[in-house]
């Protein structure tokens with residue numbers, strides 16, 4: 001296939017020519033690169049990162065520190081701690097029939113990789129896979145979102161500071177840039193974004209049989225049963241829902257609550273919201289803005305759709321289009337065809353559905369696509385086990401939310417429509433590695449007894465081997 005007319009082919013070719021030099025960097029060399037990234041984001045560029053994300057969509061410094069910078073530092077510390085083991089030869093047992101051989105497997109780099117990342121946690125969701133890719137010994141081309149230009153420019157500076165373009169390069173650009181890059185025969189593509197675009201990426205990857213990791217989104221349900229500690233559940237859900245103003249892939253998308261505790265939940269929710277953001281939410285410095293007018297309009301359309309179907313606005317509902325601001329809003333009595341119950345909300349609106357029995361709640365969840373996250377608030381182990389055993393999800397938190405995305409020992413990712421492949425820690429390292437099996441013939445063993453010609457004596461030996469070994 002001739003890629004020479006592709007405007008990024010020259011860069012791709014340089015990385016391809018450089019891939020074995022990068023691949024053969026030892027443990028110390030790879031951790032040195034990771035430590036350089038850690039220093040850049042927690043010292044050299046920290047203020048620029050904070051300012052850039054504030055200028056992109058008023059992300060509070062505290063949230064930048066916690067959900068962007070800290071997440072990457074944790075990922076790097078984790079990789080540093082375990083990379084030597086991950087990179088080692090992993091010996092395996094030898095079956096008797098293969099007597100005379102020894103076997104092991106090792107993780108080898110996939111080669112030249114592409115990372116396409118979204119706008120909502122741009123540093124975290126670009127550098128987290130980058131840490132895994134570097135730990136696994138790959139070269140990387142990065143295409144961040146055009147929708148957060150300030151942080152993309154800072155990330156470009158960091159990458160240019162630390163890497164030659166034949167190892168890691170960041171290309172700023174629009175959708176057309178992604179589409180042009182997707183035509184190239186990358187060894188692996190790590191995409192984070194919507195299921196809609198995930199399908200486009202997977203289709204493009206198929207043309208070159210590039211392997212993919214798809215970190216997608218979806219409607220993450222939160223079940224609250226009658227045994228839940230309501231006050232505790234509300235505090236966690238208000239935090240998880242309005243962190244990044246609901247623009248979080250693992251945010252609780254909607255609530256399924258036992259009908260007997262709905263009113264208590266609403267009352268407690270109102271109190272908690274005021275405690276976090278005061279009554280004057282629009283001027284709170286503890287909540288970011290909706291990214292842009294497109295997303296603002298999308299959310300207002302959801303609200304108008306709900307009102308047109310006589311849904312109940314339990315909390316909030318006020319907006320200010322000049323500031324892309326929508327109050328944290330809780331809505332109940334939504335009909336099944338309400339748009340809020342159909343597409344991922346990705347913003348500060350929380351639909352509430354009541355249920356009579358757990359079966360009803362589980363059947364509703366299973367009528368939808370498999371979610372990225374499923375949350376359970378309950379103090380009844382039987383209920384918790386029943387939900388876990390009768391639903392499917394990429395990740396789950398019990399009596400909390402979001403935290404499963406911050407434990408580097410856990411695999412992070414979706415299932416089917418919410419994604420494929422996993423990231424974070426060892427799982428991210430594996431995504432950017434090919435597991436190579438190796439068997440070595442050390443001395444004469446059994447196997448040559450089964451070579452042709454197949455005499456009756458050999459057939460007897462084969463029968464014995466199958467029966468006993």
Ligand SMILES: NC(=O)C1=CN([C@@H]2O[C@H](COP(=O)(O)OP(=O)(O)OC[C@H]3O[C@@H](n4cnc5c(N)ncnc54)[C@H](OP(=O)(O)O)[C@@H]3O)[C@@H](O)[C@H]2O)C=CC1
Pocket residue numbers: 116117118119120121125143144145146147173174175178179192193194195197198200214215216217218248249344346372413414419
């Ligand atoms: N599983 C996870 O870890 C996460 C999943 N998500 C999901 O991502 C979505 C929100 O992020 P968002 O950025 O809006 O997602 P999009 O899918 O719209 O965009 C993701 C990336 O793909 C690029 N892109 C957009 N359209 C195309 C196209 N037609 N061809 C090639 N590339 C394209 C975007 O570029 P540009 O922005 O420049 O247009 C961006 O870099 C939500 O669904 C959310 O659930 C978000 C965070 C984490």
Ligand SMILES: CCCCCC(=O)O
Pocket residue numbers: 067120121124247248249250251402405
């Ligand atoms: C708390 C950090 C979450 C990052 C990925 C997301 O849910 O969008």
